[in-house]
Amino acid sequence: MNIGNLQLIGIFSVENFYTKLPNRDEYYPAIIPYSIKDTRSGNLKPDGIETQKVQFLKWSVLLKDSSARDQQIFQSFKVKKSIFNCRERKGRKKIVQTIAFYIEEPIKINQGFMYNQIIKLNQYRAIVIGPFSNSNNVQYQFEHYYNVNEIKDLGAFFRKQNVVAIHAHQGKHSLNILPAAIKHGIPLIVHFRGRDSSTQTKKRFLENKKRYKSLINQGAGYFAVCRFLAKELKTLGFPEDRIHVLYGGLDLNLYPYFKRSLPKEGEIRILSVARLVEKKGFLTLLKAFHLIHHKYPRATLHIIGTGEDEEKIKGFIDKYQLNNRVFLRGAMDSHQISKELRDSHLFCLASETAEDGDVEGIPNALKEAMASGLPVISTFNGGIPELIEHKRTGYLAPEKDYVKLSKGIEYFLNHPEVWRKYTQRARQVIEQKFDLNKQIVEQQKLYELIKNKKGKKRG
Numbered sequence: 001m002n003i004g005n006l007q008l009i010g011i012f013s014v015e016n017f018y019t020k021l022p023n024r025d026e027y028y029p030a031i032i033p034y035s036i037k038d039t040r041s042g043n044l045k046p047d048g049i050e051t052q053k054v055q056f057l058k059w060s061v062l063l064k065d066s067s068a069r070d071q072q073i074f075q076s077f078k079v080k081k082s083i084f085n086c087r088e089r090k091g092r093k094k095i096v097q098t099i100a101f102y103i104e105e106p107i108k109i110n111q112g113f114m115y116n117q118i119i120k121l122n123q124y125r126a127i128v129i130g131p132f133s134n135s136n137n138v139q140y141q142f143e144h145y146y147n148v149n150e151i152k153d154l155g156a157f158f159r160k161q162n163v164v165a166i167h168a169h170q171g172k173h174s175l176n177i178l179p180a181a182i183k184h185g186i187p188l189i190v191h192f193r194g195r196d197s198s199t200q201t202k203k204r205f206l207e208n209k210k211r212y213k214s215l216i217n218q219g220a221g222y223f224a225v226c227r228f229l230a231k232e233l234k235t236l237g238f239p240e241d242r243i244h245v246l247y248g249g250l251d252l253n254l255y256p257y258f259k260r261s262l263p264k265e266g267e268i269r270i271l272s273v274a275r276l277v278e279k280k281g282f283l284t285l286l287k288a289f290h291l292i293h294h295k296y297p298r299a300t301l302h303i304i305g306t307g308e309d310e311e312k313i314k315g316f317i318d319k320y321q322l323n324n325r326v327f328l329r330g331a332m333d334s335h336q337i338s339k340e341l342r343d344s345h346l347f348c349l350a351s352e353t354a355e356d357g358d359v360e361g362i363p364n365a366l367k368e369a370m371a372s373g374l375p376v377i378s379t380f381n382g383g384i385p386e387l388i389e390h391k392r393t394g395y396l397a398p399e400k401d402y403v404k405l406s407k408g409i410e411y412f413l414n415h416p417e418v419w420r421k422y423t424q425r426a427r428q429v430i431e432q433k434f435d436l437n438k439q440i441v442e443q444q445k446l447y448e449l450i451k452n453k454k455g456k457k458r459g
Helices: 059-065 068-075 112-119 154-161 178-184 202-211 213-218 227-236 282-295 310-319 334-342 364-372 402-414 416-433 436-458
Strands: 006-011 027-038 050-058 098-102 125-130 145-147 163-169 188-192 221-224 243-245 268-273 299-304 326-330 346-348 376-379 395-397
Touching: 098 154, 112 125, 112 436, 154 163, 154 178, 163 436, 178 188, 178 213, 188 213, 188 227, 188 436, 202 213, 202 227, 221 227, 221 436, 227 243, 268 282, 268 334, 268 364, 282 299, 282 310, 282 402, 299 334, 310 326, 334 364, 346 364, 346 402, 364 376, 364 416, 376 402, 395 402, 402 416
Parallel strands: 098 125, 098 163, 125 145, 163 188, 188 221, 221 243, 268 299, 268 346, 299 326, 346 376, 376 395
Antiparallel strands: 006 027, 027 050
């Protein structure tokens, strides 16, 4: 099948093969895993197997350009909605259902995962609502953003937009849209990612327990980014049958796997990416690196991120005279981080529970490093052990134990022969459980499940 100068020569996976009903009569957006070749040069483009997005693929063109063999390939997949069985009858118009995403503030440079969970929907139309001007959405732009403070009649707005659910990012922020969801009978789904669902200190437990009293009774569904946080929600009193684990997915094309080796000379670069806050454990990491530096003087530590602990980190670097070995690189976007991952040899994130009870879900930075082929060292904090299996896909140390953390770094420096098997297994974990396309499918299945439950209750 030819699409411009590109020819479809094979389909290799059914897992990411799905379509949605047309936006207009006979147009079918589709995501198809395939390898392609440029019909002008005969070269494979891109190398290997990739997932390519084909938007607005016209039915009549598809049938005309498809050989009988191509159609057989497509029809052989056991999927509910394939390109060849999802065409609507003439005269029947598809009513597109809408998910309204509520964000309390513009999405930050390090929150691309939230942006992807909004814009990648294909079974629903996505709109974004929030209490600020669209001009504030600088880092991430939305085609359909609405300032709730400028909407005179929310009920009429929800009906016009055909909103079937509100998906609020961040637990505490959801409380501001909860009254509107209750008033207008819109199911509210809330996404929890860390501190907003923590019970790790008595004070944090009591604060969250009190804060979520009405949400526990009125929410339609609660998404936790890992099993650890799902248990935290249960501890807070959220109904178990409304708690769902939804792992955050990565765009694997942005984080390709590269084989690593320990350089025989020159810099050995250790990378860490996170906000410079207490729960990311940078002071523990610096103490561990101080030990490593004496044994491996070629080692350097590059830290990407900004945050409230930056001055403390600078103070430690100055105190221990690490200015020519530790480099604070500031904030970067996903594409810049992807390049930094390719240029590094090891990745370390020393996550720990903060004094205020702030705790990890599953850090996206660790997923990105594992996807990219970096050996990873981290801690037994929050949901991290759900991502990394100790001494199999990475190395885990007890949190706040800088000596054992340094042993993890030293393990990989002393045993470069294990890098390949560790990183290949780690990449496999990411592909199986944290692929963005797969997780968007799961996300939309959960929407359907929650909607159906709500419908049965009303009935």
